[in-house]
Amino acid sequence: MYWFWDSTYILVVLGALVCALASFNVSSTYKKYGNFLNSRGLTAEAVAKQILNGAGIFDVKIETVKGSLTDHYSPKEKVLRLSQTIYGSTSVAAIGVAAHECGHAIQHNVGYFPLKLRSASVPLANFGSIIYWPLIIFGLILGYTGLAQAGILFFLFVVFFQLITLPVEFNASRRAIQILSEEGILFDEELSGAKKVLSAAAMTYVAALFSSILQLLRLVLLANRGNRRR
Ligand SMILES: [Zn+2]
Numbered sequence: 001m002y003w004f005w006d007s008t009y010i011l012v013v014l015g016a017l018v019c020a021l022a023s024f025n026v027s028s029t030y031k032k033y034g035n036f037l038n039s040r041g042l043t044a045e046a047v048a049k050q051i052l053n054g055a056g057i058f059d060v061k062i063e064t065v066k067g068s069l070t071d072h073y074s075p076k077e078k079v080l081r082l083s084q085t086i087y088g089s090t091s092v093a094a095i096g097v098a099a100h101e102c103g104h105a106i107q108h109n110v111g112y113f114p115l116k117l118r119s120a121s122v123p124l125a126n127f128g129s130i131i132y133w134p135l136i137i138f139g140l141i142l143g144y145t146g147l148a149q150a151g152i153l154f155f156l157f158v159v160f161f162q163l164i165t166l167p168v169e170f171n172a173s174r175r176a177i178q179i180l181s182e183e184g185i186l187f188d189e190e191l192s193g194a195k196k197v198l199s200a201a202a203m204t205y206v207a208a209l210f211s212s213i214l215q216l217l218r219l220v221l222l223a224n225r226g227n228r229r230r
Contacts, residue, residue, distance in 0.1 A: 008218040015211025022200075022207035029200040030069070033093035033193040034085075038186055044086045044098035051102040051179055052080070060105050069201075071097050073104035075119060080105055092186060096194030099180050100201070103172030114167040125161035128154040136219055148223040152216070159216055162209040169205050173198040 042050075048062050065071070065081035073080045080101050086094040107115040132155040139148030177195055180186045186194055 006222075008221045011214040011218040012211075015214040019204070019207045019211050022204040026069070026197075026200045026204055029197050030093050033096075033197050034089070034091045036092045036190070036193050037090045038092050038095055038190050040185070041090055042095065042185065043088050043090055044082055044094040045088060047095050047180075047185055048080060048082065048098040048102050050183070050185070051099055051176075052105060054179070054183060055102070055106050055109065057105055057109050069097075071101050073101045073108070075104075075108045075115070078105075078108075092190045092193040093197045095180065095186060095190075096176065096197045097201075099176035099185075099194070100172050100198055102179070103175035104168070106175055107168065107172060112168075112171065114164055114171070118161070118164045118168050121157070121161050121164060124157045128157035132158070132219075136222065140222065145223065148219075152219050152223060155212075155216060155219060159209070159212045162205070162212050165205050166209065169202050173202060 045062055052058070052060055052062075059078055060073075061077075061079045063079055063081050064084050064087045067083055068085055070083045071081060071086055082098055082101065086097050104115070106112075132151045135151030135154065136148045139145065139151060176198065177191065180194060181191055
């Protein structure tokens with residue numbers, strides 16, 4: 001399959017490189033602030049409970065989940081899951097992550113529109129991510145431009161999903177930092193540490209979108225080339 005290795009492949013490599021850099025940045029930032037303990041000695045789990053209750057949310061369960069940085073909020077189950085390394089930790093990094101997940105629970109509670117839109121677009125984005133590549137490959141092999149264009153259209157759903165993820169993630173972090181500051185959970189220097197961890201995490205979503213846009217560009221180039229060849 002010659003187009004796997006043609007010149008447009010450089011776009012895929014570039015995207016992967018940006019994602020790897022963002023992910024490295026998260027690990028190293030987390031490592032740094034994972035050793036910075038908050039002066040009040042609060043655990044991430046206690047802070048999560050305090051934030052949820054403070055926002056009038058009493059029906060969200062807090063659980064632990066295996067893995068590292070696997071923390072998430074599940075709107076469907078109304079469960080906030082903190083990874084084992086975060087749950088009992090008193091580091092400002094762990095507090096920041098827990099507060100961020102609370103931010104998602106609050107978004108869900110107040111009906112934050114981008115979160116609704118994001119949840120609604122999950123099935124289409126998942127389907128798009130499975131179907132786009134076969135459509136493009138068969139479109140190019142068989143010389144059906146329409147098929148390749150349909151593949152690009154399906155890939156647009158994936159890009160849209162990543163785009164709508166950005167306001168959801170940035171907003172959750174903004175809410176987190178605001179609450180941590182207003183409720184006096186973290187103090188100045190601690191707060192700036194938590195902020196750095198959350199900013200690094202947010203950059204991974206920006207990197208993912210950037211690499212998908214490069215992939216989109218590549219698909220358009222490939223489809224046009226297939227067009228010209230016939
Ligand atoms: Zn998030």
